[in-house]
Amino acid sequence: GEDYIKMWENLGIDLENHDCLLKALAEFYQQIYLSQENRPEGMKYFDFVVSEAHGLRIKELLEAKQQGKKVVGVFCVYVPEEMIRAVDGICVGLCAGAQIGFEEAEKVLPKNTCDLIKAFIGFKLTQVCPYTESCDLLIGETTCDGKKKAYEILNKLTQKVYVMEVPHMKTERGRELFLKELFALKNKLEELSQQTMTLERFKEEVKVVNEKRKALMRLEKLRSYDPAPISGLDALLVNQIAFYDDPVRFTQKVNELCDELEERVKKGIGVKPKGTPRILITGCPFALPNWKLHHMIETSGAVVVGEESCIGRRYYHSLVPEDFSSIEEGIKLLAERYLKTPCACFTPNPERIEEIQNMAKELKAQGIVYYSIQFCTPYLFEAYQVESAVDLPFLKIDTNYSTEDIGQLKTRCEAFIETL
Ligand code: BJ8
Structure with missing residues (x-):
């Protein structure tokens, strides 16, 4: 509706590109999802969420922002959502799964880059993702080389990227590094949200x-x-x-x-x-x-x-075990849990x-x-x-x-x- 168009405009979305994306998405969804047989009734909610992915959910995010909450974008499951939420932040995944903006992306990225990276850079360059545009902070991480280097470019485009170091070996030293990174992330999130994490909220x-x-x-x-x-x-x-x-x-x-x-x-x-x-x-x-x-x-x-x-x-x-009695202990448990990810x-x-x-x-x-x-x-x-x-x-x-x-x-x- 009209409300949404205003909302997207305010976010700096390129309406023409965005329209192409939404049309392609709706067509795809119809073809791939709605053509399936014997779907459970309970999928109706998820169909609705997809249809409102760029509408209602974005409206919710913007309303939360007005109440002082921060929206934080992430690209990897090594970045702990619990910590973002504990300072009243909202965590959104920003990896992208469609060939949008590839032509633009290939002007700044090597051609032999994986499509997941091309897509999130392409979405940014063509201004089609209302999630990316709603974010107050983007948290990158040092996982694969492509992502690591793409975050430098993303930061140039947004000035909003914070990179957290993820070790590449699960040794004692690797674990120590990861734990230190989580403590540094806590500081970063507290600075962003202007609030101190409490044990209760965590x-x-x-x-x-x-x-x-x-x-x-x-x-x-x-x-x-x-x-x-x-x-x-x-x-x-x-x-x-x-x-x-x-x-x-x-x-x-x-x-x-x-x-x-x-x-x-x-x-x-x-x-x-x-x-x-x-x-x-x-x-x-x-x-x-x-x-x-x-x-x-x-x-x-x-x-x-x-x-x-x-x-x-x-x-x-x-x-994550729930029975910790200090923030430090909780972060340690969080680090252990996240580092189990293979x-x-x-x-x-x-x-x-x-x-x-x-x-x-x-x-x-x-x-x-x-x-x-x-x-x-x-x-x-x-x-x-x-x-x-x-x-x-x-x-x-x-x-x-x-x-x-x-x-x-x-x-x-x-x-x-x-x-x-
Ligand atoms: S924990 S898989 S989300 S790093 S597909 S961008 S690896 S070149 S996404 Fe990942 Fe975290 Fe690992 Fe998961 Fe690089 Fe491969 Fe592209 Fe990838």
Whole structure:
């Protein structure tokens, strides 16, 4: 409506580019999501959230800002949301999953950069992302080389980037560094919000984020049944929305969805027939609206039952203990929990292989699809380690955000699924 157009204008959004994005998104959503059969009723809320992603949610963020709250953008699951929330901040994920602004992005980035990075720089250069434009602070991190260097450019464009150092080894020294970085982040967030973190608020927010993660764990568990009560696409969408919806409301809606899925399981209702081949995906994150791989697999006769990905298990793998009695102790527990995350930016990274094996067993996967975004060195390299460790049929997909290779990839997926 008119209100939204004013709101976007005030944010500095390029209305023409933005219109193209929204139209493409709506069309995509119609084609990929709304065409699915046997969707749970509970997905209606998430459909609504997607349709209002640039509307109502942005309005909420701007209203919160008017009350003095700060909006903080993040790009990685090593940046603790609990700390942002403990100083009354709102955390939003800014990774981008569409080929928007690539032409502009390629003027400032090397061509052989992964599409996830090209997309968030492209979104900024073409002024199409109301989340990026709403942020008071952008927190980058030293994970892969591409992101690390892209944050320098992003800072040049926004003057709002703070980079937190993430170690690359989980040694004693690495752990110490990470802990120090979390204390430095606390100072930064206190300076931004002009408030001192209190133990009470910190504990509250640890609980809020734990509840969100518990709901996502519950959702994952329900996908272990055959027939699967929810499609991989729908579960992926819920996981994507986890990064920008209000966490309390989101948690409630995910739990309502899970209640419905439990009923489905009891009655033996699924999205696909019992015995449909089950796929576990592992690899790079799936930033919204990157639905390409799930769509391809699920229109090729299989169902995706889990994601060992940052949009997936790497986000909700474990909780933070809630019974600490000082902020320092809480931050230590937070550091331990976050460092358990098995990203390929770490060396060595045996925990990821363990996680994949556990997930495959728990979710009764029959095949593994290894997903890497073209030019993503950490995940492309680690494919070798993973492939030699797992004993399930294995398909490696190295792709980007374009639709050009869909025909060829679909043929490969179909052939793979037929062997399961
Ligand atoms: S914890 S996966 S969110 S770093 S796809 S930009 S790695 S070249 S996103 Fe990541 Fe944190 Fe790790 Fe997760 Fe680089 Fe690869 Fe691109 Fe990537």
